Amino acid sequence: MAVESGQAAAHVAVSARDSNRFTVSVNIEPQSKATFYLRYEELLARQNEKYEVVLNIHPGQPVKQLDVEVHIDESRPLKFVKAPSLRSGNEISKNDEKLDPLADINIVNETSAVVKFSPDIKRQKQLANDLGAKEENGLSGQFVVQYDVERDPQGGEVLVDGGYFVHFFAPTDLPALPKQVVFVLDTSGSMQGIRITQLKEAMNSILSELNKDDVFNIVEFGTIVKVWNVERVEIQYESGVDDYWSFATETPEFGSITKK
Incomplete structure (x- = not known):
C-alpha cells in the first residue's frame, strides 16, 4: 500500500528477548529526508500513585528540530501532570535543576493535556553534557512524563468495551x-567510582520505603560471596517523626547506609 501511494516501506522488527526495543530498516536515496511513523500500544502500570511515560531519545547527534509531544486523554479528571528531570537510564530518579526539560505543559481540559519538549541545538548539547555524554553525540537520555487521575474512593471505576469490562479499584x-x-x-572492584555511589543512592532510596515490620537481608558478591551476618553488624531502627534504619556492611569499600 505504501509503495502504491509513492511512499517507501520499512521493516519494523521487535526482539523477543527485548520487547521494548524496536528496529526500523529502510533504504533511502542519498541526501533525502525520511519520516518514520511508528504506532504501538504500551500498558502503563500505575506505581507509587502515578502513571509514568518514558521516552528514550537517542538521535546520535544534535538536530535542528527535535520535538517530542505527549498527548494525555483520560476518562477521569487529571490530578496532576509534570515532566521531571531527564534521566540517563534506569537510575533512581531524582530532581536536578540542570536536567529540567523545561517542558511546556498545556492542560486542555480536566481530562486531557499535552506535554511538549523542544530543545534547540544549544540546549541539546548542554543536556548531553549534564547527562555525561559527548556534546557531538547529541542528547541521549529519557524524557519522562508523570501524571495521575482523580479516583473514586468508594467503588473505583468500571470501563466497558466490546463486551468486556475492567474494574479499577485503588484503596x-x-x-x-x-x-x-x-x-x-x-561490591566488586568493577563497582568503584560512580557505580558504587549509585548503588548507595539506590539503597538509601529503597530503604526509605521500608517500614519497621519489614525484614531484609543483604548478600554481597565480589571475589567471594558474603551473606550479611546480623550478629556482626550494628542495626538500629527508631520510630518517630523521622523514622530511620542505620546499619553498616562488612565490606569497608561499600561503607554504611542510613535511612533517615
Missing part, C-alpha cells in the same frame, strides 16, 4: 503489608 487507606526482602549487591 488509599489500607495498611502496608510486611515485606521480606533480600538485597543482592555487587
Whole structure:
C-alpha cells in the first residue's frame, strides 16, 4: 500500500528477548529526508500513585528540530501532570535543576493535556553534557512524563468495551503489608567510582520505603560471596517523626547506609 501511494516501506522488527526495543530498516536515496511513523500500544502500570511515560531519545547527534509531544486523554479528571528531570537510564530518579526539560505543559481540559519538549541545538548539547555524554553525540537520555487521575474512593471505576469490562479499584487507606526482602549487591572492584555511589543512592532510596515490620537481608558478591551476618553488624531502627534504619556492611569499600 505504501509503495502504491509513492511512499517507501520499512521493516519494523521487535526482539523477543527485548520487547521494548524496536528496529526500523529502510533504504533511502542519498541526501533525502525520511519520516518514520511508528504506532504501538504500551500498558502503563500505575506505581507509587502515578502513571509514568518514558521516552528514550537517542538521535546520535544534535538536530535542528527535535520535538517530542505527549498527548494525555483520560476518562477521569487529571490530578496532576509534570515532566521531571531527564534521566540517563534506569537510575533512581531524582530532581536536578540542570536536567529540567523545561517542558511546556498545556492542560486542555480536566481530562486531557499535552506535554511538549523542544530543545534547540544549544540546549541539546548542554543536556548531553549534564547527562555525561559527548556534546557531538547529541542528547541521549529519557524524557519522562508523570501524571495521575482523580479516583473514586468508594467503588473505583468500571470501563466497558466490546463486551468486556475492567474494574479499577485503588484503596488509599489500607495498611502496608510486611515485606521480606533480600538485597543482592555487587561490591566488586568493577563497582568503584560512580557505580558504587549509585548503588548507595539506590539503597538509601529503597530503604526509605521500608517500614519497621519489614525484614531484609543483604548478600554481597565480589571475589567471594558474603551473606550479611546480623550478629556482626550494628542495626538500629527508631520510630518517630523521622523514622530511620542505620546499619553498616562488612565490606569497608561499600561503607554504611542510613535511612533517615
